[in-house]
Amino acid sequence: MKVHLGWALVSALMLTAGTAQAQFQKPEDAVKYRQSAFSVMGTHFSRIGAMANGRVPFDAKAAQDNAAIVLAMSKLPWAGFTPDTEKVKSRAKPELWMEMTKVQAGADKMVAAVVALDAAARTGNLDSVKKAFGETAATCKACHDAYRE
Numbered sequence: 001m002k003v004h005l006g007w008a009l010v011s012a013l014m015l016t017a018g019t020a021q022a023q024f025q026k027p028e029d030a031v032k033y034r035q036s037a038f039s040v041m042g043t044h045f046s047r048i049g050a051m052a053n054g055r056v057p058f059d060a061k062a063a064q065d066n067a068a069i070v071l072a073m074s075k076l077p078w079a080g081f082t083p084d085t086e087k088v089k090s091r092a093k094p095e096l097w098m099e100m101t102k103v104q105a106g107a108d109k110m111v112a113a114v115v116a117l118d119a120a121a122r123t124g125n126l127d128s129v130k131k132a133f134g135e136t137a138a139t140c141k142a143c144h145d146a147y148r149e
């Protein structure tokens, strides 16, 4: 389990690095790209949240499917925070571009939490999913509090 999770994390970080090389025609395209990735991620994360919070009955298969999508999406938005997007209107605060090392660390924490959420969903255990969901949501919130209007 330990080894498996380690490799998942390594490949997640490698993918983050890979997508950072993605090119966009215009800064607006980069903004749209990151907002789209966050939107899809949020939609599927919220479906897990509905189960974790008891708003809908727990469905282990649905939790797994949603977690897999969240995991895939979690690696994508970061490539859209290119330097030339600082001047494009969005809810991202200017501080984000001044604290890129911290932002990247926060992104890495989020991806690591999502790797754990995906692993929890694959166990089919609701208590594990609840715990991992809460830990992941905390990593989302940390960045929103610091860098989102």
Ligand code: ASC
Binding pocket: 042, 043, 045, 046, 049, 137, 138, 140, 141
């Ligand atoms: C969600 C979602 C987020 C996070 C955040 C946690 O379900 O879409 O962005 O949780 O609200 O505070």
